[in-house]
Amino acid sequence: MTDRTRRIVTLAMPWMAMAVFLIVWELACIVFALPEIILPRPTKVFAVFVQRIDILLAFCWDTLWTTVLGFAIAIVGGVVLGVLIGASPLIYAGLYPLLIAFNAVPKVAIVPILMIWVGVGALPAVITACVISFFPIVVNVATGLATIEPEMIDVLKSLGASRLQILRKVGIPRAMPYLFASLKVAITLAFIGSVISETVGGNRGIGFLMLSAGARNDAPTTFAGLFAIAIMGVAMYAVCVLVEKRMTRWAFRGQLVS
Amino acid sequence: MTFVDLKAVSLTYRLGKETTLALADATMDIGEGEFVAVVGPSGCGKSTIMKLVTGLLPATSGVVTVAGKRVTRPIKGVGMAFQNPTLMPWRTTIDNVLLPMEIVEPHKRRFRRHRAEYVAKAMALLKTVGLSDFADKYPWQLSGGMQQRSNLCRALIHEPALLMLDEPFGALDAFTREELWGVMQALWLEKRFTGVLVTHDLREAVYLADTVYVMSRRPGRIVMARTIDLPRPRTLASTFEPAFVDIVHELRDRIHQEHAA
Structure with a gap:
């Protein structure tokens, strides 16, 4: 295999794997004559997808913006808290x-409380997405700060650097790869959060769509919703990876040199 | 003139109920512009001396004085280099070297407006260690020896009165190490800072130092202070001359006594 074909094959692999998965699914449905209400065939799901594209897009948009807004708030809050925890052993201990x-605490348990507080709608979804994606960000940022080499700190201290300067010159840049690594985990969690909230108590969004379709025994629409979430999840994950590579190129040195 | 003065300095590490005497009753008198080396068996508290002189650790008893002032907390503007080059991977070589300028006064105040001037200065320093062509490279694009050269440049860029070196050449191969001795000596001959080098390489100590202090096993005591009066600049050839070799043997014998004891 030449380098070029190897590269093409590598790029094609995920698509081929997905195609195999869908074909096996389709065949299994036909061979075992599974009723549509239990497991609809992928082609059927796809047909529904096309048929209901308007409502799917509208609800996707609801889920997407609540997720991204909650995620954004989690990043800001998570970075601030992570820096505080990572920089101060006292705050860490507390x-x-x-x-x-x-x-x-299972996040599904807080949705009913949120609904008492802020009512049904987009806000509980935003808050759930935020609290569920908050934790990995805090922990990663704090880890990045807490694992600075002691020699590095000695060098800076003996130059006369203040704690704030050490944080700015070493702590924050060093915590960046940790932060961006955590975003990949956090964005998928954020989707889980908003969809949970929509499922438990929403009137819009993919979670709501799936729940109401399920209630009507409309399995193909439920699955179409599932696919929609998966696609959004992968897309946002890809965005996070892109941002990560751009922002912390130095941490990917092996790939840069070659 | 005395620049660094240790009078009966001891240090005890405390970990829970256990206490370890790391350094006992050390007395040293390092003149301004003098280059001293501290050698001794491993774990004898050599690195502890570094931390005491720079104030990173407070002495349990005794008095540490630097430039006439008693050291009670980290003193400012010291140049430091460790075995681990501790360069920042997100900065290029030149930006790594310029780091002290962003921290040490009065450079910190002037840095932004006079950046070009500081860059020129850093480039000149990089040139003396043979790294001119690598200023814009990142640390991981440099070899271990090159990283350690940049590390030395960073320790010296702000022209510190005191340079502390903790086995800076320890992780390098023999050829690079010997080459960097020459670089270090040239830098010292030019700038005449006060230098303290911690090492377990006796040839390195004799090559670079005016005075070599030998420490005992833990708890570390200074058991010998040997003045090296060989002419400078010393060369690799001079490390094979009898006068040089004799001093190395003398130091080695003293350390062997410690191991035997």
């Missing part, structure tokens, strides 16, 4: 257990 306890 807040970390609380954070873990908070993270252990």
